[in-house]
Amino acid sequence: MPAVMRAAATAERAGVPAVAIGGAGFEGMGRAIGRSLGVPHVPIVSYPGVILTDETATFRAKMREQVAPAVVDALVAGSAAVGDTPTEDADPARDAVVVRGDLDTVTEHFEARGWTDGLPIVPPTPERVAAFLAHTRRDPDEVLGVLAPEQRQATVRSVAVNGVMAGCRPEHMPVLLAVVECLADPVWRVQDAGSTPGWEPLVVVSGPVVERLGFNSGTGAMRVGRRTNTAVGRFTRLYLRNVAGLRIPPEHTDQGAIASSFHVALAENDRAVADLGWPSFRADRGFADDDSVVTVQSVVTVSAPIYSGGETARDHLDALTRGMADAIGPWAYTGLEFGAFHPLLVLGPAVAAALARHGVDKDALRAHLGEHLLVSASALARCAWNVGSTSFDLDAKVASGELDDRYGGTDPDRLVPMLAPAADLGIVLAGNESRNQSRGFVQNHVQGVPVSRRIEETP
Template sequence: MTMLCSGFVNQGKMTAKGLGMPNLPHTIHTGHVNLVTDEQLEQAVAGPMLQQVIDGLTIQPAEARFAGEPGMRDVIFKGTYEEVNDHFLKNGWSEGLPVVPPTIRKIEEFLRFTPRKPEEVLGKALPDSREATVWSVAVNGVMAGCRPEYMPVLVAIAEAMMDPVFGHEHLGHTPATETQIIVNGKVLDDLGFNYLQAALRPGFQANTSIGRFWRMYLRNVCGFIPHQTDKGCFGGNFRIVLGENEEAARSMGWPTHAQEEGYAFGENVVTITACTEMTQAIEVGDPNAEQILKNIEARMADNNMFIQFFFRGMVTRPLVVITPAILKVLTDQGWTKQKVRKHFYENARLRVSRLSGMILNRFYRGIDEKCWPEQLGTSMDVERDIQMVSKPEDFLIVVAGDPDRDHTMIGSGNGYIGFPVTRKIELPENWSEMLASASAK
């Protein structure tokens, strides 16, 4: 038995079907529970919802029937480019943009760039409970407009997506969390990633098409479809892949993000992390390095999305992207990455009174139920400042963007899904030769 608000009924049915329980009974609360009083909620639960629970647990549902899916190499449609796109759009296999038809020939070109077998299963893609395979990665890579040589990156992304730590099965929730993909290593230059000015702007094939692949894979393999299992209130588009400016970090004595994840400098890795909201701290520059940090921290307090999950005893991992220009001022004045994190931890604070309504109630409930981080304290005083993360290491710091500007990007996580996951990008043995051949075409 599952309990649903009326706006989530279709999502509940589709999710249950994907999990192999198409006849799972449910009880419905009319409207949203956040918009009624406790008394109104109690009346609904004790009345119609209670009867629905009784019926759902005592009446045997009809036997479920499941339609099979085509095999890997089955040709499901033939036609012109326009006809293929119309067919894919009508069947919900496209997000509305033109797709590259995934022919057997194109798929096999992608598979050449990975040592993995096409039928290898990378994990179970939820909510549709579909096997995530190397083959399906290639299919969706073709459709998203990727180049065959991007395949090692795509496989690493799909592997990271399937990691239970990331929790991709929750990505159909109403905040519509998107994912920031971060790439490190020599593959950045090998594949032409942009990590300089306009690092998060469309216009660079690797950054853009791989970002589109993420959303395409969630749609076609995991099964997140708007008006069905994807219940994002407003939704959002895929995020452009972020490449780190590793040379800038190394030249100024900072470890790269990949090095902090335990990899050697230049080693090829991909990280995925939830990014429900992205905001800029514009023109934080100052001759005094500590003032720069204070300017960034002030913007963090404005962008307080991640705090409501933190004070419910959950972990949040904000992403902070700084430019080489900011990094230079910091390093010239002796600021290590660890020291910067410590400053963020101690000074990125939020005044409790800025929380309002239901969120403030959750804060007090967390105190009452003893499920809040220790450093938040137990005071009911709303005119006090509270920290925004549980420890300095919670901040992810990446160097990218315009080398000559003093802006910062801040990405806020969700708190219970999308924890950062990093995977090594596995290249074929003859990578250099294959890459040269692909470039010559």
């Protein structure tokens, strides 16, 4: 629906009347995108049902008997005037007190306005917000970016407000600012954060700030329980809801079909990295070791626990390959189709140490996974078709030079690499140091590619 509405906006600006056509479940998102693009008056005709679960004959009958007549009627009737479109409640003025009362009164008011994530929030009183702002030198009204679909400005003040609401501490403010700078980067594509796969942002924190602010990088690193990890993760989803406007039904601006819950922030175990002499995740991202860095990326699915052990490096590598392959599966088609794919391997420190004893470093691990993470071409094609990418064609991409010769061939069941290139695989050391467990996090192509920012801490 975002692409359809962008095309409709282009047509309208060229003086050509437009009608947007999409699935019925996308109408709310379409209207939100229409408002953000300045074309809220464009009619939307919804297909009655789910296109990819209807048989061809049913699809054609619905298009002929219901969709096509509705498109003609909309074009004949003409677009409604912009002023005829109902407007939503205006955002509160800066520093406005929106409600007074006890905790229950505040909670109910925020819930009624759609300003919570379904959980009670910490009331963002002027005093609490000021405490957060005291932890940055930046002007409260500084605009960090504009977030789609509701085209709302991301300001330093709004970061503080949502940080309070999420349960963060004032000293977390520099981390939160870095998170929002990542979200606001055009490369991150916040406009796709409400797409149907229902991916979630994952915040990775690397550097001295991990220990200084009490992030958990050990046992239960990805479980709620440590306030710093949990509150920073909750803040990220809450900010996307309240500022970007990505809300689940009845607002319908977030189209995650089933989706999942927010991730707590993942913290890197710096000591384990240093013991091995490996580069840190922040170094992999181009930063210095004395920097503290936030990276935000999308995660569309998480692997089962990957246990590895044995006498040789290959024993561990085989287990990691099998676990990552199971997690990624034919979803790898998205990376091959869109030219970007950044899975993340959270490697248990003990497993990393075992690999290092056998001479396997990060680059060797990436190279092994790049060679051995394989999937059949037919599975890729079928997955692409099921998602709606009916034009996906490996041979065409090889012919155009987008993919190398490893992806070509005549056998539909030939095995092809999942990662292209393998260097885009992220590796973070974290988790229980006394267990042989790792876990994979699968990223969603150009939507939510890893974006990093240095944390600017106040002295």
